């Protein structure tokens with residue numbers, strides 16, 4: 001392979017998008033309570049809210065929709081999905097769900113007892129919600145560098161084994177049902193875990209009888225970074241690396257709306273048939289029969305094909321991460337503060353550095369996301385104090401060190417020229433950053449507040 005990469009596909013169908021005027025966008029963001037989750041997509045030009053469920057499927061996946069088997073029980077598409085999951089991830093037991101949080105719900109319910117502690121390499125919103133909903137408490141054991149946007153550590157997703165050991169000593173291994181280990185940590189800025197750390201973490205947990213459950217939602221992106229950055233992996237395929245990642249775990253939850261290249265779907269994968277039996281007992285009550293979970297037959301067929309396709313060659317993931325790095329490098333050249341190294345699924349703007357005149361309780365990242373939208377029609381997502389929510393015991397805001405706006409790139413959807421437009425927009429806001437005002441709540445939902453919260457600017 002040369003050093004110049006390109007997309008390993010050509011475009012067969014397009015979806016028109018509309019550029020709105022700045023006046024329209026002012027009105028739209030006011031109506032949306034300064035929350036980009038509440039904008040209508042018709043009012044958005046380039047949508048970088050999320051890489052979740054927003055990927056473009058291939059012609060083979062679309063063809064699979066026609067071939068999906070909609071039988072209630074024993075669908076052929078389920079068996080195809082099972083075969084694909086086993087082949088690519090290497091787990092034996094498949095529990096299909098409607099999306100990632102469905103799998104998190106089942107896993108939390110079968111493993112967590114009230115009063116338990118669940119360590120993890122940084123929280124994820126829905127994951128922590130389900131851990132707390134099951135009566136557990138989340139404990140962060142990620143390396144310190146993960147909380148520093150400027151730290152250039154190549155594996156900022158790693159578990160800090162000293163923190164993990166200290167937690168085991170403090171609460172006792174019998175109160176830790178499992179470690180929740182996220183690959184390519186979303187809230188840290190799409191930062192990978194090294195293979196050496198995965199292995200060491202698994203060994204430490206095994207010594208104490210603690211299970212390791214991956215959040216393998218973006219494990220493919222993690223595999224690519226291991227190939228790029230870790231000794232001994234440069235000549236291995238991402239397919240092999242992904243299998244090895246999963247080998248250091250007892251199971252995984254996956255939101256298939258990311259790596260797996262589908263618009264909806266997910267699964268829980270396990271090695272232990274007894275745990276799988278318990279999960280399926282809940283599955284039939286909360287999601288659907290064990291051979292479809294929350295998916296239609298066509299969803300499962302498209303998913304099976306997406307799983308196979310993502311690792312067929314390394315060219316797909318190379319172009320995917322390459323596009324994210326293209327955007328990140330252009331922003332760096334423009335002097336914009338972003339999380340480094342550049343992550344796998346998006347570029348994360350450091351709102352704390354950019355809007356240093358705003359205190360964190362005026363929600364700088366929320367304000368920055370709204371401002372970028374008004375400037376350009378580009379939609380990003382707050383990943384800061386609003387997302388972090390409140391401590392369930394004290395009721396105070398969690399104040400995360402990372403106060404970020406995520407510009408998340410859907411897979412196979414936008415072009416390099418779109419990325420150039422994004423750079424232009426962020427530059428413009430950066431130039432006028434001192435004029436950006438803080439926000440206050442006008443409506444604050446009790447849980448997962450970032451989705452539906454409303455704000456107004458502080459005069």
Ligand code: P70
Pocket residue numbers: 049050051052099100101102124125126127182186215217218255256257265266
């Ligand atoms: C995002 C999406 C979903 C997600 C994830 C990881 C590492 C589980 C899930 C849940 C969607 C999202 C979710 C909550 C807040 C904002 C956005 N992440 N684990 O945009 O999967 O959505 O399928 O239930 O990233 O990052 P699902």
